[in-house]
Amino acid sequence: MKGKKKALSQLFLRTTGGMGISLEGRVDIDTLPDDLARQVETELTPRKLSRVARRKAASFVPGQQEYEIALVTEDDRELKRYAFTDQQADPALLDLLDEIAAAIIQEKMRTRRARRQTPEPEEAGGSHALATPIPAESTFPDAGTALVDIAEPPLNAEDEHDGLAEALPK
Amino acid sequence: MFHEHRNPTYCILPPHILDSIKLRGDEKMKKMAERTEKLADKARTQREAAVPEKAYLGVPAFSGPTPPVVTRRVYNGGRKVALPGELARDEGDPPGNDETVNLVYELTGKVFDLYLDAFKRNSIDGQGMPIISTVHHRRKFNNAFWNGSQMVFGDGDGLLFKSFTDLSVIGHELSHGVVQYSGGLMYKDQSGALNESFADVFGVMTVQYANKQKVSEASWLVGEDIFGPEVEGVALRSMKAPGLAYDDDILGKDPQPFHMDLYVNTSSDYGGVHINSGIPNHAFYLLAQYLGGYSWEKAGQVWYQAIQKLNNPMATFADWADITVQTAWDMFGQGSFETQMVRRAWRLVGIHL
Numbered sequence: 001m002k003g004k005k006k007a008l009s010q011l012f013l014r015t016t017g018g019m020g021i022s023l024e025g026r027v028d029i030d031t032l033p034d035d036l037a038r039q040v041e042t043e044l045t046p047r048k049l050s051r052v053a054r055r056k057a058a059s060f061v062p063g064q065q066e067y068e069i070a071l072v073t074e075d076d077r078e079l080k081r082y083a084f085t086d087q088q089a090d091p092a093l094l095d096l097l098d099e100i101a102a103a104i105i106q107e108k109m110r111t112r113r114a115r116r117q118t119p120e121p122e123e124a125g126g127s128h129a130l131a132t133p134i135p136a137e138s139t140f141p142d143a144g145t146a147l148v149d150i151a152e153p154p155l156n157a158e159d160e161h162d163g164l165a166e167a168l169p170k
Numbered sequence: 171m172f173h174e175h176r177n178p179t180y181c182i183l184p185p186h187i188l189d190s191i192k193l194r195g196d197e198k199m200k201k202m203a204e205r206t207e208k209l210a211d212k213a214r215t216q217r218e219a220a221v222p223e224k225a226y227l228g229v230p231a232f233s234g235p236t237p238p239v240v241t242r243r244v245y246n247g248g249r250k251v252a253l254p255g256e257l258a259r260d261e262g263d264p265p266g267n268d269e270t271v272n273l274v275y276e277l278t279g280k281v282f283d284l285y286l287d288a289f290k291r292n293s294i295d296g297q298g299m300p301i302i303s304t305v306h307h308r309r310k311f312n313n314a315f316w317n318g319s320q321m322v323f324g325d326g327d328g329l330l331f332k333s334f335t336d337l338s339v340i341g342h343e344l345s346h347g348v349v350q351y352s353g354g355l356m357y358k359d360q361s362g363a364l365n366e367s368f369a370d371v372f373g374v375m376t377v378q379y380a381n382k383q384k385v386s387e388a389s390w391l392v393g394e395d396i397f398g399p400e401v402e403g404v405a406l407r408s409m410k411a412p413g414l415a416y417d418d419d420i421l422g423k424d425p426q427p428f429h430m431d432l433y434v435n436t437s438s439d440y441g442g443v444h445i446n447s448g449i450p451n452h453a454f455y456l457l458a459q460y461l462g463g464y465s466w467e468k469a470g471q472v473w474y475q476a477i478q479k480l481n482n483p484m485a486t487f488a489d490w491a492d493i494t495v496q497t498a499w500d501m502f503g504q505g506s507f508e509t510q511m512v513r514r515a516w517r518l519v520g521i522h523l
Contacts (some may be wrong), residue, residue, distance in 0.1 A: 019313055019339060063315025086253070108419075
């Protein structure tokens with residue numbers, strides 16, 4: 001048992017639902033407060049998570065919170081992922097997941113603050129770097145395109161053909 | 171959760187009878203009872219997947235000698251998971267010490283006012299259903315939701331989210347209840363995105379109604395006041411510019427499309443219900459801009475009457491667009507400016523009727 005506990009080094013958590021808020025991140029078990037790390041090791045075991053994921057839950061309930069957890073071992077191998085909803089999890093597990101999510105956010109905030117306090121090479125040289133660059137992998141429309149198309153949809157020939165010109169107030 | 175037994179084959183024997191048979195019957199009877207239970211479970215799961223629970227057809231407008239009055243109950247969840255928690259303020263009670271309780275009490279009244287004044291709807295179900303809310307749900311819980319019978323609000327972690335008791339959020343969550351009691355929309359894929367969109371539309375409309383804002387004056391933002399100070403974004407969603415509400419290295423980028431060409435095919439988020447809702451959201455925004463004035467006067471009436479008529483829990487965007495055009499036709503006439511603007515709004519988001 002002791003060897004198995006040592007093998008767990010990281011935890012990946014993704015959560016989505018409610019108002020549509022999605023959060024995800026990894027956390028090193030070593031960086032968690034002792035109490036929380038102990039709870040993670042005892043409560044988030046493959047056996048317990050499998051049992052939660054197998055529980056029956058109502059389908060497609062608005063606002064339902066979905067969770068996805070992956071346990072990562074010291075050699076950076078990912079164990080099986082577990083997906084379940086708040087309907088399937090017991091209260092103690094939900095409390096634990098809230099604590100883990102908060103720890104992930106705190107760590108990300110710390111990293112961001114540290115990054116912002118450290119001048120980028122370009123900034124040091126006087127150029128105008130973006131504070132939050134748009135991720136390169138983004139598949140969504142860029143700001144310029146969306147604003148033009150959204151704010152001022154042009155009248156076109158199809159509209160006039162549809163009788164729009166006659167319908168518009170004079 | 172409600173588990174209504176409607177299937178005559180699987181549910182003719184109530185659970186307590188089956189329990190009794192399992193306890194007292196012989197081996198053959200026990201096996202029959204267990205088999206019947208399994209079949210009933212299977213049927214229930216299939217039914218839950220296909221039809222929203224507690225689905226009703228559209229409710230008639232209120233008409234009576236005395237106007238209905240709101241019944242609000244706000245509970246304190248005590249940062250625990252169990253719902254609803256401890257009753258903190260009942261209808262008519264004076265304000266207490268908990269500011270969140272008082273705020274939710276006040277704001278749920280504003281949502282009730284919109285539905286009653288503008289749409290003649292008496293509360294969530296049209297029959298005076300009490301509006302139940304729980305605040306202080308769980309610890310550091312970054313969300314709010316409608317669970318089928320009440321609204322639930324977390325306090326946020328104080329870093330990414332400072333609060334969820336924003337009027338547009340409350341209007342959004344309560345409007346999920348209105349959808350549920352107006353025929354229902356299955357919470358998956360396009361029908362799920364329509365469910366989310368209806369909630370967004372009436373969430374922002376609640377803000378506009380409370381502030382008596384014209385469509386040109388409104389922000390069209392959902393969750394404008396929920397982000398913490400370090401988040402790079404203005405709100406959770408923008409109906410005016412879906413996809414541009416936030417771009418934050420922790421929250422990611424607002425994933426909403428504004429046009430069918432950008433429709434996101436995904437299996438997560440119940441098939442992108444919070445993502446693709448950007449398309450019907452933007453169609454409503456465009457319609458409201460074309461019709462001008464106040465959103466609840468014309469555009470909102472079309473959307474509200476359309477959900478009362480829909481009677482299709484699996485509706486696609488095209489189905490919904492079609493019924494909004496039919497509704498505008500019924501309300502304003504076939505060749506009316508309003509009907510043509512409904513068609514045009516849908517066309518501009520890529521849905522051609």
